[in-house]
Amino acid sequence: MRDLAEAAPALLLDWYDRHARDLPWRVPPAQALRGVRPDPYRVWLSEVMLQQTTVAAVRAYFAAFTTRWPTVQALAAAPDAEVMGEWAGLGYYARARNLLKCARVVSDDHGGVFPDTADGLRTLPGIGSYTAAAIAAIAFDRPAVVVDGNVERVMARLFDVHTPLPAAKPELTAKAAALTPAERPGCHAQAVMDLGATVCTPRSPACGICPLMAHCAGRAAGTAPDLPRKTQKQPKPVRVGLAYLARRSDGAWLLETRPDKGLLGGMLGWPGGDWAETPQAAPPPVEADWRDLPGEVRHTFTHFHLRLALRVADVGMDAQPVRGHFVPAAQFRPADLPTVMRKAFDMARGAF
Template identity: 70%
Template sequence: MRDPADPADLLDWYDRHARVMPWRVGPQDRRNGVRPDPYRVWLSEIMLQQTTVAAVRDYFVKFTTLWPRVTDLAAAADADVMAAWAGLGYYARARNLLKCARVVASDHGGRFPENHDQLLTLPGIGPYTAAAISAIAFDAPETVVDGNVERVMARLYDEHTPLPAAKPILTDHARALTPQHRPGDYAQAVMDLGATICTPRKPACGLCPWRSSCVAWANGTAAELPRKSPKKKKPTRLGIAYLARRVDGAWLLETRPEKGLLGGMLGWPGSDWSDAPEDAPPIRAEWRELSEEARHTFTHFHLRLRVRTALVPMDREPQRGTFRPAEDFSPADLPTVMRKAFDLAHPAK
């Protein structure tokens, strides 16, 4: 029988090895009375959903420089926020980001509620994010379970039920370990352990503060956990993107519908995305199709976009979209798949 994992051992490890991140208040600062800003905790957690820490860092710094308080973000123009988010993916997060900021500003006096159940009423905040804000920002003993925590728990208890069926089992294990003392630091400590020691491949078990309690380590099964159910094969959809430039350099762009993929984002007018997309040129022109496709993978499907370009005269009016002057356009404002189409049409020199 192995000794049960002790949260105090993990917290001792975290005090020495906590990752330094722009949204985090480190353990020493917390002991010195520095309290995390709930706005920064919330913003980082939304950005980190299905996105790596490395990808989020620069976006987080950009957002908190442009909009240092939740009330600043609430007052921002939709287009500016969507442009700043471009490239980070999962664009419904950006739309909910604005909705949530505005609710906090208008209904809560610019302060995030400390109550877990109240947090769940805010746009874009689900059980994980509410628990993370409660624990990290307000030091409430909420159970925070992301992919890193699931992996740590699966190995600690040698749980072989495949994900996603194992989620409630692993959450119960995580809940049993969540301490009343320093729960915010503990939540971040488990995530750090999974990200730096108990990694998906080649876990560094020799450095783990919970090694003596880890059943999978004792049984030699750590490297094969957590188990996962086979993924369904992603279908491939086809589409056409139309890149029209006026002779004065202006680009024909449109804001995509609020609902649906890339909702609210700036992009090129295009066809539907399907097995057999129909031609849908946004303006009368002599279109030239490029030899390469813009390819991108979304959560549920692969997309292959044929790219067509055209130069149009000043007096030609589009059926869809509006022309944006060249000085007001930056490819960086486009979501990744749209930027891929632009890069094919105008490769960097």
């Protein structure tokens, strides 16, 4: 496979020119070839949204964000609650908090202009090694080494690397670096990721239509579909919790903004107790005639399963909550809630 580093970049670029996906944050290869660059703001926004998230899930959020906040300055000026509400449902909410921090740094300290090198980008909140390299390559056509989950998988198969992730990361990064060309590095980066997303897929890869088939060591060895190897993950424990949903007589709902740190940080949620493997004491947020709802909300987070019991109550206009605040009905959008909280609302709403 000594010829791989020489042959692969041209094969990948040729494949990309014919098969590049049409994505709203992307400049088509024909235009890129003529020197047209995408808007760094849109590249940055899309890359942050795409962290651990599928293209299908990102599309609508990207459209909503760019319509509501067309520039980094506009986003920087937005109230926190509006941005967190717009991000609701996309997950990994630290991304939204860092998105705002980053927008404000770029707007306030960089004149609204993103740094044009990977090192410069890397210093910004929410931009790690992958995202810095991706923006540098895609927005500024710098020959940065872009390594995401797709690239790791493609490299592990191309070079038949059996070392399990995450230990294999340096080795796979070195392989990716060896393939990164000086010409059209932005298109190259997107080509490898597109290939991983559409051909060299995690399960049942379509080796028969792969432009690199003839050069792939994993294909030759028959190991490609089983790569990359990964170290086994811990099983998810079950945690239980309790949430209180109160509706005031004018239709307002009692919600609280969760603390910035930790799970669902900075998001709206129903008051309640801690979530743990054994039931925790959870005093009600307001004095009322609470009633238990039958059933429970089931939801799975990254590292545990949750079973959430619900208590509901109607309260008068004189209610004085010790936690949270009443959100007027006209202002309340269930879509502003993270998914587990929206599930709780959907289950409880019929009880009012």
